[in-house]
Amino acid sequence: xxxxxxxxxxxxxxxxxxxxxxxxxxxxxxxxxxxxxxxxxxxxxxxxxxxxxxxxxxxxxxxxxxxxxxxxxxxxxxxxxxxxxxxxxxxxxxxxxxxxxxxxxxxxxxxxxxxxxxxxxxxxxxxxxxxxxxxxxxxxxxxxxxxxxxxxxxxxxxxxxxxxxxxxxxxxxxxxxxxxxxxxxxxxxxxxxxxxxxxxxxxxxxxxxxxxxxxxxxxxxxxxxxxxxxxx
Amino acid sequence: xxxxxxxxxxxxxxxxxxxxxxxxxxxxxxxxxxxxxxxxxxxxxxxxxxxxxxxxxxxxxxxxxxxxxxxxxxxxxxxxxxxxxxxxxxxxxxxxxxxxxxxxxxxxxxxxxxxxxxxxxxxxxxxxxxxxxxxxxxxxxxxxxxxxxxxxxxxxxxxxxxxxxxxxxxxxxxxxxxxxxxxxxxxxxxxxxxxxxxxxxxxxxxxxxxxxxxxxxxxxxxxxxxxxxxxxxxxxxxxxxxxxxxxxxxxxxxxxxxxxxxxxxxxxxxxxxxxxxxxxxxxxxxxxxxxxxxxxxxxxxxxxxxxx
Amino acid sequence: xxxxxxxxxxxxxxxxxxxxxxxxxxxxxxxxxxxxxxxxxxxxxxxxxxxxxxxxxxxxxxxxxxxxxxxxxxxxxxxxxxxxxxxxxxxxxxxxxxxxxxxxxxxxxxxxxxxxxxxxxxxxxxxxxxxxxxxxxxxxxxxxxxxxxxxxxxxxxxxxxxxxxxxxxxxxxxxxxxxxxxxxxxxxxxxxxxxxxxxxxxxxxxxxxxxxxxxxxxxxxxxxxxxxxxxxxxxxxxxxxxxxxxxxxxxxxxxxxxxxxxxxxxxx
Numbered sequence: 001x002x003x004x005x006x007x008x009x010x011x012x013x014x015x016x017x018x019x020x021x022x023x024x025x026x027x028x029x030x031x032x033x034x035x036x037x038x039x040x041x042x043x044x045x046x047x048x049x050x051x052x053x054x055x056x057x058x059x060x061x062x063x064x065x066x067x068x069x070x071x072x073x074x075x076x077x078x079x080x081x082x083x084x085x086x087x088x089x090x091x092x093x094x095x096x097x098x099x100x101x102x103x104x105x106x107x108x109x110x111x112x113x114x115x116x117x118x119x120x121x122x123x124x125x126x127x128x129x130x131x132x133x134x135x136x137x138x139x140x141x142x143x144x145x146x147x148x149x150x151x152x153x154x155x156x157x158x159x160x161x162x163x164x165x166x167x168x169x170x171x172x173x174x175x176x177x178x179x180x181x182x183x184x185x186x187x188x189x190x191x192x193x194x195x196x197x198x199x200x201x202x203x204x205x206x207x208x209x210x211x212x213x214x215x216x217x218x219x220x221x222x223x224x225x226x227x228x229x230x231x232x
Numbered sequence: 233x234x235x236x237x238x239x240x241x242x243x244x245x246x247x248x249x250x251x252x253x254x255x256x257x258x259x260x261x262x263x264x265x266x267x268x269x270x271x272x273x274x275x276x277x278x279x280x281x282x283x284x285x286x287x288x289x290x291x292x293x294x295x296x297x298x299x300x301x302x303x304x305x306x307x308x309x310x311x312x313x314x315x316x317x318x319x320x321x322x323x324x325x326x327x328x329x330x331x332x333x334x335x336x337x338x339x340x341x342x343x344x345x346x347x348x349x350x351x352x353x354x355x356x357x358x359x360x361x362x363x364x365x366x367x368x369x370x371x372x373x374x375x376x377x378x379x380x381x382x383x384x385x386x387x388x389x390x391x392x393x394x395x396x397x398x399x400x401x402x403x404x405x406x407x408x409x410x411x412x413x414x415x416x417x418x419x420x421x422x423x424x425x426x427x428x429x430x431x432x433x434x435x436x437x438x439x440x441x442x443x444x445x446x447x448x449x450x451x452x453x454x455x456x457x458x459x460x461x462x463x464x465x466x467x468x469x470x471x472x473x474x475x476x477x478x479x480x481x482x483x484x485x486x487x488x489x490x491x492x493x494x495x496x497x498x499x500x501x502x503x504x505x506x507x508x509x510x511x512x513x514x515x516x517x518x519x520x521x522x523x524x525x526x527x528x529x530x531x532x533x534x535x536x537x538x539x540x
Numbered sequence: 541x542x543x544x545x546x547x548x549x550x551x552x553x554x555x556x557x558x559x560x561x562x563x564x565x566x567x568x569x570x571x572x573x574x575x576x577x578x579x580x581x582x583x584x585x586x587x588x589x590x591x592x593x594x595x596x597x598x599x600x601x602x603x604x605x606x607x608x609x610x611x612x613x614x615x616x617x618x619x620x621x622x623x624x625x626x627x628x629x630x631x632x633x634x635x636x637x638x639x640x641x642x643x644x645x646x647x648x649x650x651x652x653x654x655x656x657x658x659x660x661x662x663x664x665x666x667x668x669x670x671x672x673x674x675x676x677x678x679x680x681x682x683x684x685x686x687x688x689x690x691x692x693x694x695x696x697x698x699x700x701x702x703x704x705x706x707x708x709x710x711x712x713x714x715x716x717x718x719x720x721x722x723x724x725x726x727x728x729x730x731x732x733x734x735x736x737x738x739x740x741x742x743x744x745x746x747x748x749x750x751x752x753x754x755x756x757x758x759x760x761x762x763x764x765x766x767x768x769x770x771x772x773x774x775x776x777x778x779x780x781x782x783x784x785x786x787x788x789x790x791x792x793x794x795x796x797x798x799x800x801x802x803x804x805x806x807x808x
Contacts, residue, residue: 017796018803059785061792084771084785085581105745105767106738388631392638392668396653396660399667402674403657403696468674 002071004173004204005034005057010066012052026052027228030066036172039195039205039218044225050208053225054175057206058097059087070095070173092120096171100181102150102162110136110153111146114164121169135164139190156182163191170198176207180214192217251298251331257281261299261454265445268456273418274386275369280452290323292447293346293365296454297327300361300445301344307333308342313350313491313508320348337511349412351433353490353512356442358459364427366448369455371415371425391423394466402471411476417464418457426463432475432491437463482507483525485516555617557582557722557754563602563612571778572598576612578773578783582721583752587769587786589759589801595778596758597726603756604643604724605633616640618721638668642715646727648707651714652699658685658710659695665718684713688743705736709743716747725757729764741767762802766790774798 010030016022026049034040042050055061057068059079069076072094079087079095091097105113111132118128136146139160150158163179176195180188188211195218199205209215249255257279264278283291301307307327311320315337323346327333336342339352346363356362372382375393385391394415401408408414414431418424426434427446437444437457444457457463467473481488483495483504490512492505504525507513517526556579565572573595580586588596601607603614605625615622618640625633637643645651652661662681663671671677682692688709690702699707708728715723728744729737745768748755759765765772765786772790773783774797782795793799 015794017799055791060787062784062788062794085584087785088770105742107742384630384634388634390634390638390668392664392666395667395672396656396664399663399674399677400657400660403659403678467672468677469672470675 002036003033003069004036004071005032005206006069006076007032007057008067008069010053010056010063010068012049012056012061013064027225030225030228032223034173034204034206036202036204037199039199039207039220041215041219041222042206042208042225043222044229048225048229050225051177054097054177054206054208058095058175059091060097094172096166096174098163098166098174098176098179100159100162100178102158102165105149106151107149109147110141110150110161113150113161114168117165118169123169131168132164135168136161139164140187156184156187159183160187163194167194167198170194170201170203172202173204173206174198176205176209178208178210180209180211188214248330251301251327252284253281253295253298257295258299261295264454265296265299265456268445268454269443269458271422272457272461273422273424273455275453275455277452278454280449283449284326285322287450288367289319290346290348290365291449292451292454293348293363293449294323294326294447295449296363296445296447297323297344297346298331300363301327301331301333303332305333305343306341307335308337308339308345308352308511309335309347310345310350310352310509310511311348313352313493314510316510338515339511347429349428349430350491350508351429351436353487353507353509354515356436356440358441360442362440362442362444364429364444364446366425366427366446366453367450368413369425369446369448369451369453371413371423386422389421391417391466394423395468398466398468398471402468408467408471408473414473415466417466419461420464423466424455424457424463430476430491431465431473434463434465434473435475439463478505480505480524482513482516482523484523485513485521485526486523487513487516487521556580557584557617558603559613559615559617559622560603561613561615563599563609563614565598565602565607565609571595573602573609573775573778576773576780580722580754580756582754584771585748585753585755585757585769587757587759587765587772588775589762589765589772590775591760591801594775596760596775598778599775600724600726600756600758604641605636606643616722638665639718640721642718642720642723644708644712644715644723644725644728646730648699648704648711651711652707654699657696657698658690658702661699661710661714662717665714669718680717684717685710687747688713689739703736705732705740708732708740712740712744712747716751716753719751721754723753723755725755727759727761728757729759729761737764744768762790774801 007030011028012026014024014026042053044050052061056063063080067078068080070079070090072090077086077090079090114132114135115128118131141157141160145153145157150161159182180191183191192214195205207218209218260279264276268274268276281295283294285291307324309320309324311317314320324335328335339354342360344361344363345352348365351362370382372385372394375397376382376385398408401410412430413425413428414434416424416426416434426437439460439462441459443459446455465473478492482490482492484506487507490507490509493508494503494505496503558580561577563576564574576599588599590596602609608626614625616625659678659681662684663677666677666680682695685692685695690706690709699710702710729740732740741764757768769786771784772786773780774789774795776797782789782793782798789798790802793802
């Protein structure tokens with residue numbers, strides 16, 4: 001088993017300088033690791049800091065203390081200390097983030113959005129298109145939408161484009177934040193399948209799932225964030 | 233050329249020094265000329281003097297001629313190719329009076345040829361000096377109005393912009409439409425304005441055995457092309473430089489290889505083409521060459537019948 | 541359990557394209573920008589954000605070698621030798637500006653020749669660099685016009701007949717045609733309508749990625765920064781108050797000023 005993520009002594013406190021310097025402690029002394037092929041589900045009440053932790057793992061939020069080793073191309077790299085271009089390289093090749101929201105880029109079609117990560121990793125245009133189309137079809141996105149920019153899509157359609165983009169070529173580490181929030185049962189099943197397939201293929205999964213049924217089907221292990229709150 | 237500082241000719245006014253300019257000025261101009269010859273195509277600033285005629289009438293050329301002429305020289309002056317136009321006649325007389333100079337209309341006899349707008353058709357020879365009158369010495373000026381900038385462009389041979397101008401011509405008209413003052417590259421280094429000669433004459437500058445001097449009086453610049461120096465007209469590989477050509481020969485002397493002027497004969501649309509180099513045309517006629525319209529031309533008193 | 545943690549960057553190419561150290565520019569008592577240092581790697585896009593007067597344009601002018609700073613050093617690594625851009629000759633700097641560098645001005649009029657056709661504008665850098673084949677120059681110009689979404693039948697029109705957005709796209713083509721390694725952009729979408737901006741942004745995003753350009757983009761628009769840049773430097777009163785990964789700086793701003801800046805925007 002390969003350790004993909006090693007979190008050591010991570011703490012996060014938000015300081016709001018423009019509101020009288022209010023300090024909002026989120027958690028303290030977080031320690032855990034995630035192995036390849038594992039699906040760790042973050043548990044804890046709403047507001048416990050699950051999303052913040054996920055974002056810290058992605059390098060999006062900066063922890064107040066601690067280190068996070070990510071196994072990237074066979075080497076462990078502390079994403080907290082890494083310079084921006086290293087973080088970007090880790091994200092490009094190792095670390096995927098699946099949110100419930102698609103960041104819509106003007107004029108870029110759904111198909112191009114899904115193809116993009118494949119192209120970035122060096123796939124041929126033809127192969128990328130084929131795989132992207134297969135993924136969109138699997139998520140039941142009507143073919144007439146493929147060549148349109150998703151700005152005008154419904155929330156569920158945008159979400160499926162986003163999921164297709166994330167799972168068309170699953171990263172060695174997948175960070176997943178509420179991916180099924182506005183999906184119907186059929187598509188939710190597809191997402192659960194996709195996650196299971198990625199895990200079976202060796203990806204390490206860390207996720208937040210509001211839907212209890214989904215959580216049960218996906219998780220191999222739970223981590224309760226609330227445990228780290230009292231210390232903070 | 234000889235330096236001649238003694239008594240001026242009989243009919244020159246004694247108030248003037250030989251060849252009008254004072255000796256200090258001549259020396260200054262000669263220094264500028266030496267520098268210009270040493271750096272072919274490079275514009276050397278000089279202290280252009282007031283001359284007894286308006287700027288724009290060839291003061292740059294006159295100052296150069298004044299600085300190099302001596303009593304042994306034979307001066308030819310042409311304006312638009314002709315020896316007998318006002319400007320040419322006046323300048324010739326100016327040097328006859330102030331420099332005791334012998335003048336000639338024969339290209340092959342001349343040691344100094346001062347010109348506005350033409351290079352004679354007869355090949356120039358070693359020892360001859362061409363003096364060009366230049367209104368605008370800066371070939372980049374229309375593209376870049378700042379002097380500081382054009383100097384840098386020359387200094388570092390940044391001539392892309394010049395090429396852009398030619399590009400624009402071809403894009404707009406299908407060919408380079410510049411027909412006179414067509415920019416040249418001298419010695420593979422400086423881009424130079426050849427003065428408003430027709431582009432027809434550009435090839436004559438290339439590797440010419442004559443020394444070519446350029447004077448811009450108003451702009452206070454002197455530049456030069458030494459003998460046997462390469463002078464290449466700018467162009468594109470797939471749009472090579474081409475000179476003008478005419479479908480008919482000179483109406484008077486029948487020449488097929490000289491630069492022709494169009495002469496409108498009446499208001500019925502009749503016209504003829506004649507050599508712009510009047511001396512060349514006369515020489516050919518003296519040699520017995522006959523153009524198709526020579527008879528008509530004599531009836532119209534365009535040429536002196538006795539002379540042809 | 542222990543993991544061996546390697547130094548962060550060992551796997552990536554070792555030399556930055558541009559190394560900036562301690563660049564400062566003063567206007568008398570007033571600070572233009574002070575003690576700015578950073579490295580920029582090939583393919584990286586750095587955003588400099590801040591409000592008007594924060595020193596971001598001063599910094600850009602210093603970085604691009606247009607102004608000389610009062611202190612500091614900028615090293616550019618092109619082919620072999622690193623160039624110290626403040627000690628190289630003006631000639632060399634101008635050559636750099638025609639080849640490996642490019643500047644996209646906020647106002648296209650500052651970057652275009654308004655009396656020269658679109659094709660001539662795009663072709664100028666090629667001719668600067670010795671191209672002398674009309675047909676090839678024109679072909680390249682046509683290719684670039686299409687890349688910036690200007691119809692080929694406008695190639696002989698002059699920029700003054702173009703809309704603002706088209707002028708800006710033409711300026712971009714004019715700069716990128718020589719395939720520079722580093723491009724400086726000063727508010728590239730400033731002064732354009734929102735819809736025109738979006739198109740331009742998308743175009744820039746694609747070009748930057750396809751060409752592997754490194755770019756330094758000055759903007760006061762955080763949405764532009766979000767879309768185009770990998771990294772961000774936040775400037776206030778001539779000082780860099782915060783820098784880092786773009787999404788980090790925008791989503792989890794640490795400095796009071798950055799928090800103010802991000803909270804002042806409706807949605808980025």
